Amino acid sequence: MTVVSFRPHSVEPSGSGFLYGYEVDTVDSVGTTATVLTFIDTDARAVDGSSVLTRDPVTGQPLAVWAYPADPMLPALAGVTFPDRVVESLAALGIVVTAPVLSVAAYRPGKRAVVRLDSPEATLFLKVIRPDRVAPIVALHAAFLGQGVPVPTVLASRADGLLVLERVAGVPAGKHVLEFADDPRFVEQIAEIGRLTTSVPVSTPAQSDALDHGAWHRGTLRTALPQNAGEIDALYDEIERRRLSWIGDPLTVIHGDLHLEQLFVDPDEPWRVTGLLDIDTAGVGHPARDAAALVAHLVVTGQWHRGNGDEAEARACERLADEVTRVWSERAPLWADRLAPAVASQLLAHAGGQATLGTDSGRRKAVQLIGAASGTLWSRSRGEG
Numbered sequence: 001m002t003v004v005s006f007r008p009h010s011v012e013p014s015g016s017g018f019l020y021g022y023e024v025d026t027v028d029s030v031g032t033t034a035t036v037l038t039f040i041d042t043d044a045r046a047v048d049g050s051s052v053l054t055r056d057p058v059t060g061q062p063l064a065v066w067a068y069p070a071d072p073m074l075p076a077l078a079g080v081t082f083p084d085r086v087v088e089s090l091a092a093l094g095i096v097v098t099a100p101v102l103s104v105a106a107y108r109p110g111k112r113a114v115v116r117l118d119s120p121e122a123t124l125f126l127k128v129i130r131p132d133r134v135a136p137i138v139a140l141h142a143a144f145l146g147q148g149v150p151v152p153t154v155l156a157s158r159a160d161g162l163l164v165l166e167r168v169a170g171v172p173a174g175k176h177v178l179e180f181a182d183d184p185r186f187v188e189q190i191a192e193i194g195r196l197t198t199s200v201p202v203s204t205p206a207q208s209d210a211l212d213h214g215a216w217h218r219g220t221l222r223t224a225l226p227q228n229a230g231e232i233d234a235l236y237d238e239i240e241r242r243r244l245s246w247i248g249d250p251l252t253v254i255h256g257d258l259h260l261e262q263l264f265v266d267p268d269e270p271w272r273v274t275g276l277l278d279i280d281t282a283g284v285g286h287p288a289r290d291a292a293a294l295v296a297h298l299v300v301t302g303q304w305h306r307g308n309g310d311e312a313e314a315r316a317c318e319r320l321a322d323e324v325t326r327v328w329s330e331r332a333p334l335w336a337d338r339l340a341p342a343v344a345s346q347l348l349a350h351a352g353g354q355a356t357l358g359t360d361s362g363r364r365k366a367v368q369l370i371g372a373a374s375g376t377l378w379s380r381s382r383g384e385g
Contacts, residue, residue, distance in 0.1 A: 001026040011353040016216040017042030018353050019109055037068040039109040073110040073130055076161040080115045080126045093156040097121050112280060127163040134161060140279050147199045150275050168275030170264035181316035185271040187327050193276060198252045206256035206285035210349035217349045224355035238377050239341040246338060256281030258290040259297035288335055291328040292342030295321045299372055300350050344373040
């Protein structure tokens, strides 16, 4: 096939790298055209061993590259995208479905995918993860359920990375932000889930985050935006200075990647949280991390809404970010000053992803997120925006 054109599809931090998605338009020798969803992961952990498919022609950096659904880190993914193969796979696990309708509910390339299956018998969610994560994640679901956290029940699992999950009640929270942004009961529900999570018997570390990879993100962002290098260095220097005070802080069990897309709510009472998803990242970590991830994601989501002309949704996300910050700081006053550097590091990681897209829009969004990180670390006087 010949590449005709390509467009950025997505970008997100990936460990000590970024995971880029592109829509690639192709044409073959007989003139047949196709659009191939293609991903490039620069995280060194994702590209070791057999998953290294190419190298950056300029830097020589190894890269993992794949076309959906042939994800080299998720070998079970291709098999759950075809209805006839799904029927056979589930039958082998003792689950009978007929005439399944499949739709991709979520895809974090190289990490996990969730395919929704609707059939006359049931609605199920087929979660695909890395094979080495099957046993730990099955155990995590059992442990969270045992403490009353509303995570999905695992109905069956397979060694190649397939989990069959029961449908959780409710609807995705992200679609109802206007309805609960100003309802204090929503943040109270999140706080209660956080409290229950701390009681889950888990001893393994939570997935690493933007703070853990700060040096890599700093270098990437400076390279992409050299004109902002001074401001970027000042921000990271301040984050590291404040993080020194964290030494000796007590750790607890956290979700590890908390944001609105991980939460389901009651459609009739959107403030009521009915489900928590993707606990793959859960483990022992700093108690400020979940609140920081949620706040940063709300800021980025608000930016996305504003870019689409949805000002009401953008402001709702930002008000909710303020409320999460306020409530968490009041509930954990001893650790309240830990929140700002954790949020800022997340925002800067997102900024790096946008800046390295190489587009004017991406650079503009990156500069906005750098400004948001600055505003997080150093409060501004009234009227400065």
